[in-house]
Amino acid sequence: MHALLFWVLAVIVGVCAIGVVVTQNIVRSATWLLFTLAGTAGLFFLLGADFVGATQLLVYVGGTLVLVVFGVMLTAQGPFINLKTSAVEWAVTTVVGFLLFGVLAVTLWSWHPEEQRRRQAMDRALVELSADPANPPATADIQKFIADHYGITIDKDQVELYRSVLAANANPLQTMNSAVLGESMLGLKQATPVSTLSGVNARNVPKRTQMAYLLPFEIVSVHLLVVLIGAAYLARAKRRRGAVVP
Amino acid sequence: MNPITLNHYLLLGALLFVCGAVCMAVKRNAIGILMGVELVLNGANVNFVALAHYNLAFAVEGQVFALFVIVLAAAEAAVALAIVLNFYNNHMTVDVDTAEELKG
Numbered sequence: 298m299h300a301l302l303f304w305v306l307a308v309i310v311g312v313c314a315i316g317v318v319v320t321q322n323i324v325r326s327a328t329w330l331l332f333t334l335a336g337t338a339g340l341f342f343l344l345g346a347d348f349v350g351a352t353q354l355l356v357y358v359g360g361t362l363v364l365v366v367f368g369v370m371l372t373a374q375g376p377f378i379n380l381k382t383s384a385v386e387w388a389v390t391t392v393v394g395f396l397l398f399g400v401l402a403v404t405l406w407s408w409h410p411e412e413q414r415r416r417q418a419m420d421r422a423l424v425e426l427s428a429d430p431a432n433p434p435a436t437a438d439i440q441k442f443i444a445d446h447y448g449i450t451i452d453k454d455q456v457e458l459y460r461s462v463l464a465a466n467a468n469p470l471q472t473m474n475s476a477v478l479g480e481s482m483l484g485l486k487q488a489t490p491v492s493t494l495s496g497v498n499a500r501n502v503p504k505r506t507q508m509a510y511l512l513p514f515e516i517v518s519v520h521l522l523v524v525l526i527g528a529a530y531l532a533r534a535k536r537r538r539g540a541v542v543p
Numbered sequence: 544m545n546p547i548t549l550n551h552y553l554l555l556g557a558l559l560f561v562c563g564a565v566c567m568a569v570k571r572n573a574i575g576i577l578m579g580v581e582l583v584l585n586g587a588n589v590n591f592v593a594l595a596h597y598n599l600a601f602a603v604e605g606q607v608f609a610l611f612v613i614v615l616a617a618a619e620a621a622v623a624l625a626i627v628l629n630f631y632n633n634h635m636t637v638d639v640d641t642a643e644e645l646k647g
Contacts, residue, residue: 303547307555314562323572330578333559337585341609344552344596349609353588356613361581361620368574368624373638380571381636387569394565401557405550478610479631481603504635510607524618531625535632 302343310336321379325368334358348475390440415451419443433460483511552593559586573627573637577620584616 313336316329334357341350422434422442435455443451563582565632572645588609595605 300547303551307551311557311558314559317578317582319568323575324573325592326570326578330581333582334585337559337589340552340555340589341592344592346592346595346606346609348590349592349606349613352610352613356617357581357585361617364617364620364624365574365577365581368577368627370573371628372631377572377637380575382569382571390565392570394561397564398557398561401561402554404604405557409630477603478567478606481607497553513607513611517611521614521618524622528621528625532628 299343303340306336306343310340321332321381323369323373323378323380327366330365331358331362334362348478415449415455419451420457422446480512482510484511549593549597552597553590556586556590560587562586564625571638573630573639574624576639577623577627580623581616581620584612588612589625607624 310333313329313333317326317333320326320329334353338350338358339351341353419439422439436453439456440451440453445447560583563579563584563586566579566582567576568579570579591605591609591612593605595601595603595609598605627637630642634641
């Protein structure tokens with residue numbers, strides 16, 4: 298189900314993003330962008346980030362995009378609705394775009410392949426062998442399963458480490474909700490328990506202090522106020538210079 | 544069917560980023576360029592939230608940073624549009640190809 302929803306939303310987002318780029322008409326571009334942002338909000342909901350998804354819909358689609366549409370409508374006089382770019386520019390930019398995407402894709406697929414494969418093997422083994430929650434599978438069984446299905450040998454120490462990390466986390470994703478976000482913003486609750494950061498042995502990770510995001514939150518609020526005042530001053534009604542006289 | 548891994552989401556974020564970058568480079572309308580910026584920021588947000596879901600260490604941080612990005616993108620869009628409107632009022636055009644001289 299997760300896979301089906303992901304593919305539907307990913308296709309929507311991808312096609313609409315390409316639509317934003319390809320369309321020459323500025324108003325149609327804004328509409329493609331609307332669907333891209335709505336699809337992205339759907340992806341956030343699929344990933345379990347309810348608050349971020351709702352904020353995306355409220356602020357991005359309902360605020361920023363409406364502002365963009367205002368701008369489009371205020372400036373969409375006759376010749377500016379369709380501003381064409383030359384074919385040479387399109388060709389060069391498309392080639393560079395494909396190259397950039399290639400670089401990013403190759404980086405993704407060659408990043409820590411051993412570590413990723415080991416973790417996937419471990420997750421798979423734990424899922425397959427944990428039939429009874431009261432009776433966790435033995436380390437030797439896990440090692441055998443991974444050796445049989447993945448051809449990787451993992452030593453006992455790493456299996457123990459991984460299991461201790463999982464036990465320490467006790468699946469925070471199940472308890473992750475907006476209340477946790479709010480409490481971590483106020484510093485009332487330790488935001489993230491000790492877990493394996495990439496490349497760091499879980500036993501050597503220092504005890505994490507309470508993560509409070511109150512200060513960045515306040516900074517962003519003041520930033521918004523300043524930007525509001527600045528934008529209101531910049532866009533104030535002025536006598537239009539060089540007005541067209543019929 | 545294979546389960547959806549983190550790489551799928553990161554690839555989608557990369558696609559959004561590249562679409563935004565190409566949009567910024569190709570559009571002649573100033574507001575079209577602003578739409579490219581929004582696409583880039585959304586690509587980054589998809590990356591943040593996907594990592595928040597798939598990596599237990601960043602369950603809260605990913606979403607907090609995505610929220611900050613959304614708010615800051617709104618602020619930046621407001622200022623960018625104010626600039627574009629001023630440019631339009633002064634030069635009667637939104638074509639960025641005509642914005643070649645520094646003197647207003």
